[in-house]
Amino acid sequence: MAEPVTYLEAIRQGLWEEMEADPRVFMLGQDIGTYGGAFRVTAGFLDRFGPERVIDTPISESAMVGAAIGAGMMGLRPVVEMQFIDFIACAFNQIVNFAATCRYRWGQAVPIVIRGPSGGNVRGSAFHSQNPEGYFQRAPGLKIVAPATAADAKGLIKAAIRDPNPVLFFEHKYLYRRIKEELPAGDGVVPIGQARLARAGRDLSVVTWGAMVHVALEAAGRLEAEGIELEVLDLRTLKPLDEEAFLASARKTNRVLVLTEEPLTGSVGGEVAARIAEKAFDWLDAPVARLGGPDTPVPYSPTLEDAWLPNVDKLVARVRELLSH
Amino acid sequence: MAEPVTYLEAIRQGLWEEMEADPRVFMLGQDIGTYGGAFRVTAGFLDRFGPERVIDTPISESAMVGAAIGAGMMGLRPVVEMQFIDFIACAFNQIVNFAATCRYRWGQAVPIVIRGPSGGNVRGSAFHSQNPEGYFQRAPGLKIVAPATAADAKGLIKAAIRDPNPVLFFEHKYLYRRIKEELPAGDGVVPIGQARLARAGRDLSVVTWGAMVHVALEAAGRLEAEGIELEVLDLRTLKPLDEEAFLASARKTNRVLVLTEEPLTGSVGGEVAARIAEKAFDWLDAPVARLGGPDTPVPYSPTLEDAWLPNVDKLVARVRELLSH
Amino acid sequence: MAKTSRGLGPLHPQVAPAAADRLARTSLAREQQLELYRYLQLTRMTEARLGNLYRQGKVVGGLYSSRGQEAVSVGSAYALAPQDVIGPIIRNLGAMLVRGVQPREVMMQYMARADSPTGGKDANTHFGDLSRGLVAPISMLGALIPVMAGVALAGRMLGKDLVAMTWIGDGGTSTGDFHEGLNLAAVLNVPFVLIAENNGYAYSTPTERQMRIKNIAVRAAGYGIPGEVVDGNDVLAVYEVTKRAVDRARAGGGPTLVEAKTFRMKGHAEHDDAGYVPPELFEQWRQRDPIDRFHRHLLAEGLASEELAAVTAEIDKVLDAEVDRALASPFPPPERALEGVYEEGPPAEAEAGGVGAP
Amino acid sequence: MAKTSRGLGPLHPQVAPAAADRLARTSLAREQQLELYRYLQLTRMTEARLGNLYRQGKVVGGLYSSRGQEAVSVGSAYALAPQDVIGPIIRNLGAMLVRGVQPREVMMQYMARADSPTGGKDANTHFGDLSRGLVAPISMLGALIPVMAGVALAGRMLGKDLVAMTWIGDGGTSTGDFHEGLNLAAVLNVPFVLIAENNGYAYSTPTERQMRIKNIAVRAAGYGIPGEVVDGNDVLAVYEVTKRAVDRARAGGGPTLVEAKTFRMKGHAEHDDAGYVPPELFEQWRQRDPIDRFHRHLLAEGLASEELAAVTAEIDKVLDAEVDRALASPFPPPERALEGVYEEGPPAEAEAGGVGAP
Ligand SMILES: Cc1ncc(C[n+]2csc(CCOP(=O)(O)OP(=O)(O)O)c2C)c(N)n1
Numbered sequence A, B: 001m002a003e004p005v006t007y008l009e010a011i012r013q014g015l016w017e018e019m020e021a022d023p024r025v026f027m028l029g030q031d032i033g034t035y036g037g038a039f040r041v042t043a044g045f046l047d048r049f050g051p052e053r054v055i056d057t058p059i060s061e062s063a064m065v066g067a068a069i070g071a072g073m074m075g076l077r078p079v080v081e082m083q084f085i086d087f088i089a090c091a092f093n094q095i096v097n098f099a100a101t102c103r104y105r106w107g108q109a110v111p112i113v114i115r116g117p118s119g120g121n122v123r124g125s126a127f128h129s130q131n132p133e134g135y136f137q138r139a140p141g142l143k144i145v146a147p148a149t150a151a152d153a154k155g156l157i158k159a160a161i162r163d164p165n166p167v168l169f170f171e172h173k174y175l176y177r178r179i180k181e182e183l184p185a186g187d188g189v190v191p192i193g194q195a196r197l198a199r200a201g202r203d204l205s206v207v208t209w210g211a212m213v214h215v216a217l218e219a220a221g222r223l224e225a226e227g228i229e230l231e232v233l234d235l236r237t238l239k240p241l242d243e244e245a246f247l248a249s250a251r252k253t254n255r256v257l258v259l260t261e262e263p264l265t266g267s268v269g270g271e272v273a274a275r276i277a278e279k280a281f282d283w284l285d286a287p288v289a290r291l292g293g294p295d296t297p298v299p300y301s302p303t304l305e306d307a308w309l310p311n312v313d314k315l316v317a318r319v320r321e322l323l324s325h
Numbered sequence C, D: 001m002a003k004t005s006r007g008l009g010p011l012h013p014q015v016a017p018a019a020a021d022r023l024a025r026t027s028l029a030r031e032q033q034l035e036l037y038r039y040l041q042l043t044r045m046t047e048a049r050l051g052n053l054y055r056q057g058k059v060v061g062g063l064y065s066s067r068g069q070e071a072v073s074v075g076s077a078y079a080l081a082p083q084d085v086i087g088p089i090i091r092n093l094g095a096m097l098v099r100g101v102q103p104r105e106v107m108m109q110y111m112a113r114a115d116s117p118t119g120g121k122d123a124n125t126h127f128g129d130l131s132r133g134l135v136a137p138i139s140m141l142g143a144l145i146p147v148m149a150g151v152a153l154a155g156r157m158l159g160k161d162l163v164a165m166t167w168i169g170d171g172g173t174s175t176g177d178f179h180e181g182l183n184l185a186a187v188l189n190v191p192f193v194l195i196a197e198n199n200g201y202a203y204s205t206p207t208e209r210q211m212r213i214k215n216i217a218v219r220a221a222g223y224g225i226p227g228e229v230v231d232g233n234d235v236l237a238v239y240e241v242t243k244r245a246v247d248r249a250r251a252g253g254g255p256t257l258v259e260a261k262t263f264r265m266k267g268h269a270e271h272d273d274a275g276y277v278p279p280e281l282f283e284q285w286r287q288r289d290p291i292d293r294f295h296r297h298l299l300a301e302g303l304a305s306e307e308l309a310a311v312t313a314e315i316d317k318v319l320d321a322e323v324d325r326a327l328a329s330p331f332p333p334p335e336r337a338l339e340g341v342y343e344e345g346p347p348a349e350a351e352a353g354g355v356g357a358p
């Protein structure tokens, strides 16, 4: 085991190692070269890998993704950085209609990764705080990944790059420099499509991902003092969902709360809750609850954003409600 | 009561009457003027209302929506036609980030309508068959409407135009010329946000919208012969959802199936099912089931599309399963 | 470079019929010209067969024709080398045929048959096959432009010495992806050629309501790349202009925007009678029919009219067989609807083994 | 119109410093020039105050500066009439001030206070108020261009005789919306002026990696509209060029694309030390500082240096009060987070009562 590294550094290492290992891997993004990226995820890459593999692009999200699709079809492994993941909206058509459908329509794999900083709690207001997974959950052919730990961030970015399908990789910027872990030795690749049991417990399962995993763990710690044992399942991959994992957890604890940082309506939390409600119905002792943000854009002011975000207090309150059902 | 009119004609009338009644209403779209629209929804409008109010645009979905936003802010009531609703993906950023957020962020209403033909069963393949509601369900600030009958199509397009918020109006092209009804006399406006009980029944509620309402009604007819009484709830508005209506139906029949023509994962069907499962839990005698399309693009060949689409046989089979739960 | 108009008058067509119907000078040999002739006729005659199938109710969705525009697709694709990659759109059947697509493939696509290249999953010309240098479009116009720029980029990175080419209609030039894709291609200086096929209309919308300029090619200056206007109904001119662009791209000179002036001689699709097109426009352009003109050119060049008739006779025979083979294919089995959303194995390796390989 | 380069050499800056630092000829009277001077100083000094607040930890998010570019915003907005509508972006504080925005409004926005125009919901210059002719942007660059084209369209339809204006950076010109919006505006011939603010960089990306052309203005030809290059550090030149564009738009002549050459004298935002900018560039542009130049011009025009010092002294006093008022505002109450997603009543009526009204 080495020094503990941040979530951001873990992503950087994952990208770096894949660039080292596979000459097909290259990057497209705004300010990723000389500047090393707005969050410095790719600092040093230009020097090491050169301008043909670390390409600073114009401000053209749609063309960045389009070019990645073309290059991916040709056998390369492009990784596109969105400076903030919110700007992915500008590439929506290329992603859901082009990248996601080629395999089905004409058998052509599109091995691309689109990554970038998502999430709130950094006072980024409406366009630098989004969790856009709910926009993409409906697009057949995509994979969506959202790691909560440094080890997963590194292991999953590697898996995403090696995956022969288009993968959206949502990094949570609140976690970038706030969590630190020792990483496992070796390759450390983490398979896409597998949830992680972040904490075992018998009384209620919190199914979540991204920064909310840490909220759930903190709530679990708080409730433990009262003898309440939360199970925390970190989905890690949002598409395809690890249905077996959350159904198993539901069958075990018989009570489930799905926690998301998205505005609740239309969130991935809905899909997860609907599946549990349908497929684990006979095991449920309480309704499958959901906790998310309100159905508004993310507000800027600290008082507003703090009120907006799901947090430990809100979660604990909902858990108590469910346990008394 | 007048002659029965088609779903398409009902939309045409609704648009026409609003254009007549309110000089602020105008239209932007490709080929909507001289040609009267790819489906002839706006046939005759150019002659009546002139080129300043019936504007043929370049092939620029993002700019069409953007211009509508600007004009809407200025107090006009723009109606944008997508030639096929699939192309709405090209305007995604303008819709979810611009139109939908102005009211919350700076108090500015954006009274625009974006309408167009959606849905499959017309051999339109992957890009002329989509039901994109699942992509937009997550966007706070939008309203989404998807009528199933001619009366609702007319009444809801009027409501959409009068609504001071951005409204996505998804017309189902399979219904355009396949259903005919006498329309109610008078204004006939149908409020946004209210579901419609399409058929009362005691045994199981099918909650659905768009063309699937007719599938549900046909299934209900078939099951009636066996003494099974389906209730069919037509949501009509998908955002904001008429939660009271589907919860009431769930409490009444104690069994619910949510039916959607979307690929199932990430569909609006997930949101609806999750809410029922959470808020009507104690009334449920069976899991909230969902039936939708497979998680693939819509295929072209008749044998494939027929296998793909939810239909009466599939629905009846699922209903039987649920009733024996 | 063409001059810009600031007025809003009638802007199309711009290319005066060449004096005495003389076609462009060419370096192409007799055999090559004969080959061009064959592809032009193959395109038109394949589309005629598709029209028959449509009228027989065999075509499942809409049918799109390139009638009157065949020289654009054929002439431009003929300028490519075997390693080059094309991304044709709906009216580029001729380009696909030049690149080796068989007529039955397209017939089966339109008829949604099991043995079509997409196995019935997608329609018309919407299929691709990288092993044949063919990328499939999506319906959203413009989207292929950045994708083909990416193909060109990859080609350079992989040392494949290839040029990527795609086409866009006058209408499609109004999309954001046209701008983003062409600008990115220019900035990255990739080997990419974009043929803007200005056929006077986008569905019912005349070009002057699509843009306030007479020549799409002037936009090239906005990307710092060469732009050329060519008579799209002169197959030799299209070939020569495209060849220069392809050679420049291959030599590291970056992208070119070629505008081919032509005319859509039918409606937008088979269902559309194009009542919005003034009949005299059709008449004018009929006199510039690219195949008739090339036929006259070949006769003037000394080819025998029997020689040319033999070409069409041979094509007719080929097409009889192609239609039969296409019709013999069944509809696909229903379970195929569920297959193939995700790639399961690793995708095909880049042949040259990575960026920077020679 | 400026000429296009096909090379990829260093492309910025293009405007040679005017001989002997002479500013453009102007029709503006002394009082108006003094007013321009006040707005230039008000912009710079307000931003200086914001910098203080930032360093005191009072600014909640990032802080963006227009230092060195003030003449672009001020000179262009000054060319507008009261009924005109602007859509400023992040570096157009000067334009907002010219249009009557108070410094405290922007301070409260940055500090996320309850009494900010958005009530703490949105940040920085991201606020609008149609009653003051002000449209708020979204962060996604380019998106405002079609929106402001729509404002212009509505203005014409409502007979309001207004011109809509917005700004875009060199980087933002690469977005699809730039192209779609400008093309739509051109085709519809709406009264719209787009100021492309070429400040050498988009974040860390120099203009020559953003585009393969020296002058953004050449793109105007691709839309069939006039394009002009102006020295963005000469407030009089910016004013005069913009005024012509605004007058033309108001007279029914359609949109204009104005490119103002300037330089971003700080990093992208306050956190960015702009280490990627060669120091000599800063030095060169410091010598062309728009306020210094205008100051010298006014002295040469016969204004007394005391008169100009009085202007800044007055501003300083104003800003003291503005800062105090801004700081006095509390953070918004938490429940506001949930309010106002939907408009409940009917939206404000179009004042003129409908399309075609005079
Ligand atoms: C982004 C997008 N919007 C709308 C359409 C619908 N549509 C299909 S073809 C067409 C007209 C295309 O005109 P043009 O680009 O000139 O090509 P042509 O048909 O003339 O070959 C339109 C509007 C589309 N395919 N894509």
Ligand SMILES: Cc1ncc(C[n+]2csc(CCOP(=O)(O)OP(=O)(O)O)c2C)c(N)n1
Residues within 6 Å of the ligand: A030, A059, A061, A083, A084, A087, A090, D091, D139, D140, D141, D168, D169, D170, D171, D172, D173, D175, D199, D201, D202, D203, D264, D268
């Ligand atoms: C569509 C989009 N992509 C990326 C960004 C992130 N971003 C914000 S400002 C900026 C640089 C903008 O450069 P330029 O347009 O030249 O304006 P300047 O900052 O120089 O005034 C970038 C990349 C964005 N805001 N919008």
Ligand SMILES: [Mg+2]
Residues within 6 Å of the ligand: C169, C170, C171, C197, C198, C199, C200, C201, C202, C203
């Ligand atoms: Mg055309």
Ligand SMILES: [Mg+2]
Residues within 6 Å of the ligand: D169, D170, D171, D197, D198, D199, D200, D201, D202, D203
């Ligand atoms: Mg800039």
